[in-house]
Amino acid sequence: MGEVVPRAERRRRTEGRILDAARxxxxxxxxxxxxxxxxxxxxxxxxxxxxxxxxxKQQLFQQAVSVTPVGGEAPGADEVVEHVLGTLGVKMGRLPESSLAMLRSMLTHPEAAASARRLLGEQIDRVAGSLSGDDARLRAALLTVVMLGVTVGHQLLELEELREVPQEDLARLLRPALRALAGSEHS
Amino acid sequence: MGEVVPRAERRRRTEGRILDAARxxxxxxxxxxxxxxxxxxxxxxxxxxxxxxxxxKQQLFQQAVSVTPVGGEAPGADEVVEHVLGTLGVKMGRLPESSLAMLRSMLTHPEAAASARRLLGEQIDRVAGSLSGDDARLRAALLTVVMLGVTVGHQLLELEELREVPQEDLARLLRPALRALAGSEHS
DNA sequence: TCGTTGAGTCAACACTTGTTGAGCGAATGG
DNA sequence: CCATTCGCTCAACAAGTGTTGACTCAACGA
Structure with a gap:
C-alpha cells in the first residue's frame, strides 16, 4: 500500500512542496x-x-516570486480601463500567491523592490501604449499605482472597509475614475 | 569655547538625535x-x-512613528477632492519622515500594519463624512487607497515615471479621477 | 547481488540581533 | 569640597539567523 514513487518524481514533489510553503x-x-x-x-x-x-534564501525567494508577467498583450484603446481593472486582482478574488509574496516585501526588501519596479514598469508600458497624448506615460503610471493602492489596501492590509465587498462593486465604482485618468481631456 | 550645556538640555538633545536617526x-x-x-x-x-x-526596539519604533493624525477637520462636501489630494503628500513634495517610516513597514511589521490600518481608517471616516449616498464609506475607502497607491509608488517605490513630476501635474491629472470617485452617480 | 547515486537528516558553525548589568566620569547640589 | 546623581559606554549574554559538511539509507543500474 505504500506508494512506490520513483526518485525523480519524488524529488520534484518535495521541491514543489518547499516552493509552495515558501510562497x-x-x-x-x-x-x-x-x-x-x-x-x-x-x-x-x-x-x-x-x-x-x-x-x-535569496534564490529561494526569486524562484518563489518568479512567474507570469501578469498582463497579456497591449489592450485596445477602449479596453484599457477593463484591462487595468483586470490586473492586480481586483476582478479575481485573489492575486496568485507568488505576486502577493513580491508585493508583500516590495517596500522592505531591495530585491523585491527591484522586481516590483520592473513589473509595474512593464504594466505601465503596456497601458501607455494604449493611450494617446503626451501625458500618456504619466497617466499610465497613475492608472497603475492607483490599482496598486487598491490591491495593497484590499489584499495586503486587508482594510475592513474593502473586505467582503463583491469585486463587481469595486469595479463599478472604480470604472469612472479610471476612465477619467485614461481620457486625455485636461481641466 | 566648549559649550557648557546643562544636563537636562543635553539629554533632550541626544534623545532627539536618536529619534531622528531612528525615523x-x-x-x-x-x-x-x-x-x-x-x-x-x-x-x-x-x-x-x-x-x-x-x-x-518596539517602543522606539512607536515613538518614532507617533505623530500627527495627519488630516485636520472633516472637509466640506465640495473640498473633499482637494483634501484627499492634500493628504499623503502628493501636494507637498515629501511626507514627514515619521509617516514614511510607518508606511515603509506597514506590509511586513504587524505593529506598523495596525498603525496604518488605524490611520487609514480615520482618514476614511473623515472623507466618508463629507460624502453622500450609502456607498459613501466604500467610496471614501477607495479614495483613500487610491491616494495610498500614488504615495507608495511615488515616495516609497520611487517609480521613475512619477519622479521629477511636478506635484501640480499629479494633482491636475488625479483631480477628475478623484471627483469621479467622490461623486455619487452610478453607471 | 553489489557498488553507486542521490534524497534527506543531524549537528554544528559563524554571525547578527535585541537586550542587560556593571562601571566610568563629569555635572550637580549642598 | 565632597557625596551623589546621571548621561553614557563597555563587554557580554541568549536567542535566532543563514549556511555547511559529514552522515544515513533507500532507490537505482549493471
Whole structure:
C-alpha cells in the first residue's frame, strides 16, 4: 500500500512542496520574517534540504516570486480601463500567491523592490501604449499605482472597509475614475 | 569655547538625535533592517543608550512613528477632492519622515500594519463624512487607497515615471479621477 | 547481488540581533 | 569640597539567523 514513487518524481514533489510553503510564507509575513526553518517546517522537510535545493534564501525567494508577467498583450484603446481593472486582482478574488509574496516585501526588501519596479514598469508600458497624448506615460503610471493602492489596501492590509465587498462593486465604482485618468481631456 | 550645556538640555538633545536617526532609518529600510546598532551609530551614541532611553526596539519604533493624525477637520462636501489630494503628500513634495517610516513597514511589521490600518481608517471616516449616498464609506475607502497607491509608488517605490513630476501635474491629472470617485452617480 | 547515486537528516558553525548589568566620569547640589 | 546623581559606554549574554559538511539509507543500474 505504500506508494512506490520513483526518485525523480519524488524529488520534484518535495521541491514543489518547499516552493509552495515558501510562497505562502513570503506572501504572509514577508521576506525577513519568513525564515528558512519555518519554510522547511511547513514543507515537512529539514532546513538543510531547502539550501541544497535552492542555494540560498535569496534564490529561494526569486524562484518563489518568479512567474507570469501578469498582463497579456497591449489592450485596445477602449479596453484599457477593463484591462487595468483586470490586473492586480481586483476582478479575481485573489492575486496568485507568488505576486502577493513580491508585493508583500516590495517596500522592505531591495530585491523585491527591484522586481516590483520592473513589473509595474512593464504594466505601465503596456497601458501607455494604449493611450494617446503626451501625458500618456504619466497617466499610465497613475492608472497603475492607483490599482496598486487598491490591491495593497484590499489584499495586503486587508482594510475592513474593502473586505467582503463583491469585486463587481469595486469595479463599478472604480470604472469612472479610471476612465477619467485614461481620457486625455485636461481641466 | 566648549559649550557648557546643562544636563537636562543635553539629554533632550541626544534623545532627539536618536529619534531622528531612528525615523530616518525606519523610513529608509523598514523595521526589520533598521538595527538598533545602526540607529545608535547614526546618532553617534552607544546602542545601550537607545535601550536605556526607549526601553525596546518596539517602543522606539512607536515613538518614532507617533505623530500627527495627519488630516485636520472633516472637509466640506465640495473640498473633499482637494483634501484627499492634500493628504499623503502628493501636494507637498515629501511626507514627514515619521509617516514614511510607518508606511515603509506597514506590509511586513504587524505593529506598523495596525498603525496604518488605524490611520487609514480615520482618514476614511473623515472623507466618508463629507460624502453622500450609502456607498459613501466604500467610496471614501477607495479614495483613500487610491491616494495610498500614488504615495507608495511615488515616495516609497520611487517609480521613475512619477519622479521629477511636478506635484501640480499629479494633482491636475488625479483631480477628475478623484471627483469621479467622490461623486455619487452610478453607471 | 553489489557498488553507486542521490534524497534527506543531524549537528554544528559563524554571525547578527535585541537586550542587560556593571562601571566610568563629569555635572550637580549642598 | 565632597557625596551623589546621571548621561553614557563597555563587554557580554541568549536567542535566532543563514549556511555547511559529514552522515544515513533507500532507490537505482549493471
Amino acid at each position: 505562502s510564507l513570503f506572501a504572509e509575513v514577508g521576506y525577513e520574517r519568513a525564515t528558512i526553518r519555518a519554510v522547511a517546517g511547513a514543507a515537512g522537510v529539514d532546513p538543510a534540504l531547502v539550501m541544497q535545493y535552492f542555494g540560498s | 530616518s532609518l525606519f523610513a529608509e529600510v523598514g523595521y526589520e533592517r533598521a538595527t538598533i546598532r545602526a540607529v545608535a551609530g547614526a546618532a553617534g551614541v552607544d546602542p545601550a543608550l537607545v535601550m536605556q532611553y526607549f526601553g525596546s
